[in-house]
Amino acid sequence: MLPRSIPRLSKVWIPSGGFAVPGVEDAHSKLVRAGFLRQSHAGIFHMLPLGKRVQDKVERLVAKHLEESLAASRVSLSSISSEALWERSGRLQNIAPELFRFPDRKGSAYLLSPTHEEEITNLVAQTVRSYKDLPLRLYQITRxxxxxxxxxxxxxxxxxxxxxxxxxxxTDLRSALDTYEQVRAAYSRIFNDMKLPVLAAKASSGDMGGDLSHEYHLPSPFGEDSVITCGSCDYTINEEIATTKVAHETCQADHVGVWRAITKDRSTLVNVWYPTRTSKAGTSEGRQYTNSDINIYAIKSLVPDLDAGVSDATELWAAATEGPDATAKRLVNLFDSRLPPSFSDSLEGTASLPMWPDAVKTGASRLDVQCHGSSTSDGKPLNFLRIRTGDHCPQCSSGTLNVQKAMELGHTFHLGTRYSDPLNAKISLPPPSSSEAKTSTGDSGTSKTVSMQMGCHGIGISRVIGAVAEHLADDKGLNWPVAIAPYTCIVVFAEDNYDDAVEVYKRILSGSGDQDERLDIILDDRQKSLPWKLKDADLIGVPVIVVLGREWRMTGRVEVQCRRLNIKDIVDVDNLPSVIAELHSRL
Structure with a gap:
C-alpha cells in the first residue's frame, strides 16, 4: 500500500472520460471531459477538484504580486449591493439589462454585483478622512x-x-498615475510568470468611467476582441479606439456601397457611404470592401446612440417613418473620405434613391436630412472601414499594422473622481506651507477637502482558466503552464510497480530542494492500464509525465515526457530532479 501522505489520484475525484469526443473538440469540451468543471445552468459552472486546483493557483499567483509589489490588502466584499448606491453613481440605468436584480421581503431593491466600484468607494468614504491614510490599495477575489x-x-x-x-x-492625480503604472508593471509580472504572450492594449473606458485604460489580451483565433499592433513601434490598441493613416486611395462613383443603421430610440436613421473598391493613384493595386468591413466603433463616435445589435435596419426604418406612431425625426448621411467629393454633393438636400431604401420612400420627406462631411472637425479624414493587416500605423512613419483576434484577461482603469465625487469619498489635505501660501492668491493657509483619485484594476480569474485552456490545448488534450497546472508532474506506472513509484516519488522530492519550488507531483495509482493513464495525463494537461514502463523494467530508468516541448527522454532516476526542474523553467 502507498503511504497516506503521498498525493495519489485515486484519492481525488476526477470524473474524466465517459464523454464522446465530437468531430471538433474545443478547449471547453476538453475541460468538461477531463473532469475540471461541469455546467449547472446556462453560463454557470461548478468547479470540480482539478479546476479548483487551477483556480487556487491563479489566485495565489495574482495575490502574491499584488501584495509584494503594491502592498495591497485583501478584502472580501459582499456579492449583494443596493440599487440606491448604483443610482447615486449614475450607473444603474446604463447597465440595468445585465444585472441580476431582486427585492428583499421589505421591498428594498438589491442586485448581485457584476463589479464593486460603488461598494468599495462607499466603504472607503465612510472610513478614510485624511490624506495620512492614503495611498490605499484594496483587492478582492470573488464571484x-x-x-x-x-x-x-x-x-x-x-x-x-x-x-x-x-x-x-x-491623494492627487500625479500619485494616481504613478500607481497606475505600478499596477501595469505588476500585471506584466503576473502574466510573465504564466509564460503567456499577453498584449497590453490601450482601450476605451466604457461605462466604467475615466479617460485612461488598458486591456490585457491573449492572442487567439477564438477571441472576441481584435487587437491592433504595429510591427515597428509600441502602438498596441483595441480595435474600438484604433485609428490608421487613411491610404492615398481613390474610389469611382459606381464603386460605392451603403450600410444602413438606426439609433436605439429609433429617431435617427443612418446611411454610411463607403467605397466597395479602391485603387492607389497611378497603380493597379486596390482593395474590395463589403458591409462586413464596416467599423461600428468609428460610426458610434459620431452617433453614440447607434443600435449596433441590428444587422438589417431596413424593416425598422419602415416602422420608424410610417404611421401616426412614427418615431423617426432625421436621417444622417456619413461619407468615407475616400469617396469622390461629387458623390456627397449629389445627395445633399435630396430624397432620391439610393439615399432611401424602398421600404421607407413614403414619408421620408418628413425627415430632417443631414450630411456629415468626409473629415472630422479637426480636419482628420473619416474612415468607416475596419483596419486590416498591412494598413499604415498612425503613430510612426514606417510601420504597418497587424490585426489579431484576442481574448481579454484583464483591464486597468484610471477612474479619477468618477466615483469618489458622487459617493462623497473625500479627504482633508494639510494647509500649504507659509511659502506656498504667500504665492497662492487668496489662500488663507487652511486645509482643504478634495475627492480621492481612484483606480480600478481587474483580472478575470475564471476567464484566465478558459483562455489558457483554449490557447494551449491540442488534439490530445489540455496543456497548462507550470505556474497554474493542477499538478506539474505525474508519475505513471503499471499496477505491479506501486512500491517502485513511491521510491521514484521520494527521489524526486529529496533531490529537488529549492531548485524547483513550483514542483507539485502526484502518483497515478488508479486501477487502470498504463496506456489509459498516459492518455488521461495528456487530456488533463499535466506538463511533465514520468513513466515507469518497459525501460524501467529493463534498465531501472524512467521515461520523461513533455508533450508541449515535444520531448520523450530516457533518464536516470538520480538525474530526475534536475531534468524536471529544467523542463518546468521552460513551461
Missing part, C-alpha cells in the same frame, strides 16, 4: 454576476465568474 444575453465559450463568457478587483485610492 461576480452578469446576466449575459448569450452566454458562450464556457468560462470565457459566463453569467457567474470569479474576478480579482484591485481598487486604488490616492
Amino acid at each position: 461576480k454576476f452578469r446576466d449575459e444575453l448569450r452566454p458562450r465559450h464556457g468560462l470565457l463568457r459566463g453569467r457567474e465568474f470569479t474576478m480579482k478587483d484591485l481598487y486604488t485610492f490616492d
Whole structure:
C-alpha cells in the first residue's frame, strides 16, 4: 500500500472520460471531459477538484504580486449591493439589462454585483478622512454576476465568474498615475510568470468611467476582441479606439456601397457611404470592401446612440417613418473620405434613391436630412472601414499594422473622481506651507477637502482558466503552464510497480530542494492500464509525465515526457530532479 501522505489520484475525484469526443473538440469540451468543471445552468459552472486546483493557483499567483509589489490588502466584499448606491453613481440605468436584480421581503431593491466600484468607494468614504491614510490599495477575489444575453465559450463568457478587483485610492492625480503604472508593471509580472504572450492594449473606458485604460489580451483565433499592433513601434490598441493613416486611395462613383443603421430610440436613421473598391493613384493595386468591413466603433463616435445589435435596419426604418406612431425625426448621411467629393454633393438636400431604401420612400420627406462631411472637425479624414493587416500605423512613419483576434484577461482603469465625487469619498489635505501660501492668491493657509483619485484594476480569474485552456490545448488534450497546472508532474506506472513509484516519488522530492519550488507531483495509482493513464495525463494537461514502463523494467530508468516541448527522454532516476526542474523553467 502507498503511504497516506503521498498525493495519489485515486484519492481525488476526477470524473474524466465517459464523454464522446465530437468531430471538433474545443478547449471547453476538453475541460468538461477531463473532469475540471461541469455546467449547472446556462453560463454557470461548478468547479470540480482539478479546476479548483487551477483556480487556487491563479489566485495565489495574482495575490502574491499584488501584495509584494503594491502592498495591497485583501478584502472580501459582499456579492449583494443596493440599487440606491448604483443610482447615486449614475450607473444603474446604463447597465440595468445585465444585472441580476431582486427585492428583499421589505421591498428594498438589491442586485448581485457584476463589479464593486460603488461598494468599495462607499466603504472607503465612510472610513478614510485624511490624506495620512492614503495611498490605499484594496483587492478582492470573488464571484461576480452578469446576466449575459448569450452566454458562450464556457468560462470565457459566463453569467457567474470569479474576478480579482484591485481598487486604488490616492491623494492627487500625479500619485494616481504613478500607481497606475505600478499596477501595469505588476500585471506584466503576473502574466510573465504564466509564460503567456499577453498584449497590453490601450482601450476605451466604457461605462466604467475615466479617460485612461488598458486591456490585457491573449492572442487567439477564438477571441472576441481584435487587437491592433504595429510591427515597428509600441502602438498596441483595441480595435474600438484604433485609428490608421487613411491610404492615398481613390474610389469611382459606381464603386460605392451603403450600410444602413438606426439609433436605439429609433429617431435617427443612418446611411454610411463607403467605397466597395479602391485603387492607389497611378497603380493597379486596390482593395474590395463589403458591409462586413464596416467599423461600428468609428460610426458610434459620431452617433453614440447607434443600435449596433441590428444587422438589417431596413424593416425598422419602415416602422420608424410610417404611421401616426412614427418615431423617426432625421436621417444622417456619413461619407468615407475616400469617396469622390461629387458623390456627397449629389445627395445633399435630396430624397432620391439610393439615399432611401424602398421600404421607407413614403414619408421620408418628413425627415430632417443631414450630411456629415468626409473629415472630422479637426480636419482628420473619416474612415468607416475596419483596419486590416498591412494598413499604415498612425503613430510612426514606417510601420504597418497587424490585426489579431484576442481574448481579454484583464483591464486597468484610471477612474479619477468618477466615483469618489458622487459617493462623497473625500479627504482633508494639510494647509500649504507659509511659502506656498504667500504665492497662492487668496489662500488663507487652511486645509482643504478634495475627492480621492481612484483606480480600478481587474483580472478575470475564471476567464484566465478558459483562455489558457483554449490557447494551449491540442488534439490530445489540455496543456497548462507550470505556474497554474493542477499538478506539474505525474508519475505513471503499471499496477505491479506501486512500491517502485513511491521510491521514484521520494527521489524526486529529496533531490529537488529549492531548485524547483513550483514542483507539485502526484502518483497515478488508479486501477487502470498504463496506456489509459498516459492518455488521461495528456487530456488533463499535466506538463511533465514520468513513466515507469518497459525501460524501467529493463534498465531501472524512467521515461520523461513533455508533450508541449515535444520531448520523450530516457533518464536516470538520480538525474530526475534536475531534468524536471529544467523542463518546468521552460513551461
